[in-house]
Amino acid sequence: MVAAVRRGESLRSVARHFRVGLATLHYWVHRVGDRRLDRVDWSNRPSIPRRTRRTASATEDLILALRRELKQNSALGEYGDAAIERELRARQFSPLPSRRTIARILERRGALDGRRRPRRPPPPPGWYLPDVAQDRSELDSFDIIEGLVIEGGIQVEILNGISLHGGLIASWPEGPITARRAAEALVEHWRAFGLPTYAQFDNDTRFQGAHQFADTIGRVSRLCLSLGVTPVFAPPRETGFQAAVESLNGRWQEKVWERFHHDSLAALQACSARYVAACRERAAQRMTAAPSRRPFPSGWQADPQAPLHGRMVFLRRTNEQGHVQLMGRCFHVDANWPYRLVRAEVDLDRDQIAFYALRRREPSAQPRLCTCEYHVPRRRFQG
Numbered sequence: 001m002v003a004a005v006r007r008g009e010s011l012r013s014v015a016r017h018f019r020v021g022l023a024t025l026h027y028w029v030h031r032v033g034d035r036r037l038d039r040v041d042w043s044n045r046p047s048i049p050r051r052t053r054r055t056a057s058a059t060e061d062l063i064l065a066l067r068r069e070l071k072q073n074s075a076l077g078e079y080g081d082a083a084i085e086r087e088l089r090a091r092q093f094s095p096l097p098s099r100r101t102i103a104r105i106l107e108r109r110g111a112l113d114g115r116r117r118p119r120r121p122p123p124p125p126g127w128y129l130p131d132v133a134q135d136r137s138e139l140d141s142f143d144i145i146e147g148l149v150i151e152g153g154i155q156v157e158i159l160n161g162i163s164l165h166g167g168l169i170a171s172w173p174e175g176p177i178t179a180r181r182a183a184e185a186l187v188e189h190w191r192a193f194g195l196p197t198y199a200q201f202d203n204d205t206r207f208q209g210a211h212q213f214a215d216t217i218g219r220v221s222r223l224c225l226s227l228g229v230t231p232v233f234a235p236p237r238e239t240g241f242q243a244a245v246e247s248l249n250g251r252w253q254e255k256v257w258e259r260f261h262h263d264s265l266a267a268l269q270a271c272s273a274r275y276v277a278a279c280r281e282r283a284a285q286r287m288t289a290a291p292s293r294r295p296f297p298s299g300w301q302a303d304p305q306a307p308l309h310g311r312m313v314f315l316r317r318t319n320e321q322g323h324v325q326l327m328g329r330c331f332h333v334d335a336n337w338p339y340r341l342v343r344a345e346v347d348l349d350r351d352q353i354a355f356y357a358l359r360r361r362e363p364s365a366q367p368r369l370c371t372c373e374y375h376v377p378r379r380r381f382q383g
Contacts, residue, residue, distance in 0.1 A: 001025055002032050055097060060105050063088075063097075067111055081106065123363035126164050128241070128315060128343055129198060129232070133363065137197035138291045139164040139232070141245040142186070144177055144204065145253065150262055158272075159185055162248045166290030167283040168193060169248055171276050173268050179206040179219040186223060187302070194293030198313070199224050200232040202242055208233055214328030215377055217308065222381065225310045225348070226303065228294070232313040235341065241315060304381040312346040315358070324355070327374075331355070334369045342369065351375045 004014045005025070015025045032040050066087050070079035081102040088096055097105075106112055126132030132139050145158040157177045161170040172185045186199070201207035201220070209218025217225075224231040234241035256275050262268040280287070316324045322335040326344055333342055333355045341358035343366065355369045 002029055003037060005029055055101060055105060059097065060109065062093075063102055063105050064109060064111055067106065120361060123360050125244075127360070127363035128341075128358050128366075129313070130364075130366065132164065132198065135165060135291060138166060138293055139198040139200055140168075140196045141200045141242060142182075142207070143202060143242060143245040143249060144182075144206070145249050148257065150265065150268065152263075154265055156265065156268065158249075158252065160245055160248050160252060161186075161189060162245050163196065163287075163290065164244055166287040167279075168287050168290075169276055169279050169283075171252060171272050173265065173272050175265070177206065182206055183220050183223045183302070186220065190227070190229075191296045194295055195227055195229055196293055197291075198230045198232050200234060200242070202234050203236050207231075211328070216328065217312075217376065217381075219304055219381075221312065222304050222306075222308065223302065225308055225312070226306055227297070227300070228310060230311050230313055233315065235315045235317055238315075238317065238341075307378075308348045308376060310348055312348070314344040314346065315341065316344055317341055326353070331372050331374075332370075337369060346374065348376060 001014055001018050001020070004017070005011060011022060011025055011029075015022045018025075063084055066084050067079050070083050070087065074083065076083070081099045084102050085096075085099050124133045126139050129137070129139065131137040140161055140163050142159065142161040145160065148156040148158070150156055155175060157174055159172040159174065159177050159182055162168065170185075170189045172181075174181060190196075203211075205211060205218065207218060207220045209216040209221060221231045252272070252275070256268075256272050260271055262271065314326055316326060318324050318333055318337055318340055320338050322333050322338050324331050324333050324342060324344065327346070331344075331353065334357075337357060343356040343358055345354045345356070347354065351374060353372045353374045355371070356366045357369050358366060
């Protein structure tokens with residue numbers, strides 16, 4: 001084969017003629033190189049040795065004894081493979097095993113202290129709301145993308161929304177998005193597709209309301225309460241709770257914003273509409289299998305001054321004393337639950353807040369920690 005290649009025949013024709021693979025022919029041509037054919041060792045031996053040499057049992061026992069001795073008496077408190085190698089070298093032990101050999105011996109003999117981190121399954125989507133986690137209720141998540149500028153200095157913000165179970169998405173590329181515009185977009189979306197049980201937001205003032213005043217309930221929260229939708233606010237500076245809509249934000253920027261050149265806001269809106277329609281068509285089966293949504297009430301009119309009824313949910317983390325900052329106030333939850341997640345359910349009809357413990361490791365166990373009295377002042381909405 002090699003002689004035929006040296007005569008100028010192609011590798012493929014030689015491989016076909018001798019009925020060998022092209023990779024096999026490459027191997028032998030590379031192995032021969034420029035040497036004369038009568039001086040080449042043509043024996044096909046594997047590269048691994050026929051016999052492997054294992055460390056003697058006495059050496060392994062010595063290594064384990066040194067590890068115990070160093071663990072008890074070493075001034076440095078080190079008794080790993082590097083420390084054992086240093087001790088063997090100091091004792092002029094021969095043949096001296098390498099650090100990797102010592103490490104393999106310790107692992108094989110079960111003499112390692114390290115424990116592997118247990119990998120637990122993640123909690124179900126919406127685990128912090130029991131009826132959502134059990135697929136009995138739907139949750140819509142909303143978020144705003146900021147800081148985008150169309151060529152020419154046109155400032156753009158995008159309000160995105162997605163349902164947790166159905167994957168129903170919505171997107172509104174606008175100029176600066178105000179609380180009033182966000183409320184109008186939610187009404188438009190829910191008129192078309194029905195009302196979810198929950199609507200989840202981050203703690204942006206356009207969703208929650210002003211932060212500088214206590215007991216403030218913003219326009220979007222009032223809209224949700226008037227429609228019987230429970231607003232849910234994710235914990236500040238916590239990841240994972242808004243993962244669905246944040247993932248949508250990333251996909252929207254990749255597939256719409258960065259993929260095409262937009263010379264106007266109208267062009268961006270048209271491109272976004274095509275993307276949203278395509279996503280809804282792809283998720284049609286998933287949307288059908290999702291928990292049912294309530295029909296939008298006929299004859300409903302927005303009235304921010306209407307009395308407040310229903311519930312609001314705040315996901316928060318306690319501080320070192322077991323206190324929670326909520327609605328501009330501080331509530332004592334449980335001194336034995338510091339730095340832990342809680343779900344605070346503000347019941348506006350009963351004038352109370354119920355706090356429930358949350359643990360990702362045991363998502364189904366959510367015991368009530370305490371109940372506090374809380375009364376929202378009846379004052380005119382100034383938003």
